[in-house]
């Protein structure tokens with residue numbers, strides 16, 4: 001068993017330039033032009049490599065998380081058995097002591113351990129996540145805030161490429177939002193997901209915006225119209241408008257999902273591997289959703305190739321996945337951190353073949369993005 005013990009943990013902070021600046025209801029005046037993420041590379045005594053990714057877009061604490069991974073978590077997990085994932089994760093939970101950003105680190109380490117476990121047993125990660133339910137998962141495309149013409153052109157390109165739904169960032173002010181949704185609705189014939197990122201200040205204002213926006217396009221759902229903790233407001237919006245509401249910022253942990261279920265606060269939940277604290281933790285939220293009849297999608301922190309591969313393995317293993325998911329992160333970058341043909345084609349996400357996550361680092365790309373902390 002000693003051969004599977006963790007010999008070394010490397011943490012590589014990277015700054016990955018985005019193809020396009022991110023503007024949303026969270027940061028209209030402060031666009032994000034590069035992702036500050038981290039790569040976690042775990043090596044066992046036998047030399048088996050496991051890859052994980054620290055991915056967080058808001059708030060921009062990726063490098064702080066890299067620092068914690070390197071200084072606190074790496075020393076704590078060296079010597080533990082990489083196949084004993086729950087033991088390693090329990091140690092991470094102990095060291096992080098309930099820190100609110102801990103799930104992002106937990107997710108990165110769990111990915112790397114799953115990668116090692118898959119390689120050890122010679123099976124793809126999806127086999128460790130319950131087995132394969134489907135060959136691939138359908139994707140939605142996401143459009144950031146910009147002019148109505150630019151948003152329509154972006155959406156039309158996504159539709160032409162085969163994406164099955166279009167998500168728009170709204171929440172700028174009703175006239176701007178109406179102009180954007182009108183333009184996009186004219187350009188594509190797919191359902192529109194309107195994500196306000198908590199931008200509407202009151203239930204009344206959100207209800208007014210939702211009714212108006214639903215009048216100018218075919219809306220699949222309204223994502224996070226109100227603040228994270230305002231579950232009563234979300235429930236009231238559902239009742240008052242009869243329009244579907246998705247919880248995103250309100251749905252980070254399994255406990256959050258429990259509160260949403262108890263409060264009947266959303267029609268659909270947006271679940272993130274990074275926010276939940278890993279692939280299994282995310283799957284638990286999907287299970288709770290299934291138990292109470294709430295469908296979930298997999299959401300995205302604009303993950304790069306490692307974490308997107310992990311999401312792809314989970315997506316093909318989830319028993320109930322009725323809607324297109326949003327883990328198209330690699331398309332946000334000029335260059336990915338992994339080699340290979342890419343997992344996204346024609347609006348579909350397919351997990352890479354091979355044991356574990358099935359990805360290998362593109363060292364040239366990684367070196368070009370690495371940052372000294």
Ligand SMILES: [Mg+2]
Pocket residue numbers: 195197223224248249270
């Ligand atoms: Mg969202």
